[in-house]
Amino acid sequence: MSLDRKAAYVTLLTKSSYLPGVLVLDYTLRSVGTCYPLVVMVTPSVPQECRDVLARRDIQLRDITALESLPNVHSLATHDVRFRDTWTKLRVFELVEFKRAVLLDADMIVMRNMDELFDIELPEDSIAATHVCACNPRKLPHYPPDWVPANCAYTPLVHPSGSTSPTKITKDSPRPHTQLNSGLVVLKPSLELAQSVYTHLHTSPLVPTWSFPDQDLLADFFKGRWEPLPWKYNALKTLMIIHKPLWRDEEIKCLHYILADKPWQARVPQDGKGECDKCNQWWWDRFEKLAAEMQENNEDWELVLANVAK
Template identity: 45%
Template sequence: MIDNKGRKAYVTLLTNERYLAGLLLLDHTMKVVGTRHPLVVLTTASFPERHLNLLKTLGIECRVVGLLEPKGEVKLIAERFRDTWSKLQAFALEDYERVVLLDCDMTLFENIDHLLDDEDILPGSDWIAASHVCACNPLDEDWYLPDCKPENCSFTYAESQPNFAPPPAALLSTKRTWGLLNSGLVVLSPSKALHDRIVHHLHTSPTVATMALPDQDLLGEVFEGRWTPLPWRMNALKTFRWVHPKLWFVEREGGARVEGRERNQLQGVGHGIAVLHYIVEKPWLEVLPADSRDAETHRWWWADWRQMLAAWLEDANLHKHVASVEKLVVKGSQD
């Protein structure tokens, strides 16, 4: 039996070069906020071996995993989601007592080690913790179900609660949309039993073929009734800035609004964004029009990226990687 007591880690999946820039900035911001636990990257055979030395230099452990896929044909809303089943291989990391599974299109503004250290976050070893789905359908996607609208969104509920508390676990079954989780950040206790249960569901459930968001919908089914909600700021979608401004902004005297990332400095840790999730367009792959509703949050990504590269230039071991890393991002920046 593996002795995993006390071993904890952050885990993310990286299957191709297109997302490497996102992973690098995730790692950088984790270090900036003083994360104490290691970052483990799950890679597949499709990830270019030439980048592994850079990850090793950064102190990132890489583990090669096999692709996790359903048995039959599936209808995906975007081809980029095809690899995401494989992130669920994190449930097989039995040498860790607890894991926080992150998407690599995230950045941290606050230390979130309490998600790994607080024993009370998970009611049981076969539970997970995650934030809710935003059910507002702000981009009017046709794959959302008809009940996905602002009045049924868990974050609309949170806007009316003290400290913006999400619908508690006891209420999740009372409204379909409240029972939906976002898999961008998941707290879990790895075990072979849980991993086997997930794989069995993936390979046998008839609902898998029609899942719009592969790993997210699968986790929602496997852990129905066994997941506990995390606050909005643990997985703050960039769209919250204009979809849920009551969560994002705080008003100061005189009516000035303070951004979510600045609230930790103004109000103290625990009020503003902890983890920002760059859903849909990725800052390093696409420069948005200046009047885009998401341009501001993309500017933050680029500002942090430039700070990271400046730090690398001062590091003898990382200096040589700057030129190759700059090729991973789109020309220009969100200024």
């Protein structure tokens, strides 16, 4: 894709508590030399002071409204209330000023340049994403019953082939192979496509059955029309523990801090012996470098510090 064609990385911010995540995500994109901007979709719930901090970092903002399912149609398990805002990520399809967008969650860091995602072949009305990890190591009872290691698309993969060749989806694939993780999605914005997605949200009889709001919708709506990406573009932090034959630190393009415990909510213990301490330290290392840039404006930095662990 030539750089005269407009394209962007896009993320969503709905509350102040995710401001540190957005700022570190933006810092990491710049640090790996991306040619494309980060655009932050903001809802009316985002305070003006947060918007001002982002603007002073030269981060582009786009005002959007919240997107929800119809009343009393979909409910979330108590464990997953953090997903309440995630339907709103789908507003990215409305950003038609961009020929292509790479949607990113705010709980990610980019560790190596991945601008090649703007160049991959992407048929009309299709998307690209990585598979879910369907191992359910915590044995959460509200997860789908077919989420077991034998059905996980990452289980058959090993290094080095797994870094470039994701598991193919065939007519005989177990159902979890057809499910994607929406932390990173490559797409072509389109108002027509956006409306079709929203209509699906408001009319599909499957909505009450979805455990993971936006990603279950995307997997269902784009069934047979989403292209699997290698794990390294959305390196779920749990893969480091669950899929050791596949994981290599040096292969990671974009690291995703899935699950409820976000890295900015707890400092890494000095002994660093926890199973996720290493990758959480990667986030804090980048946060400290961001601090060096931002502390000149004390007011902005105090707002950031108010939303991270002491």
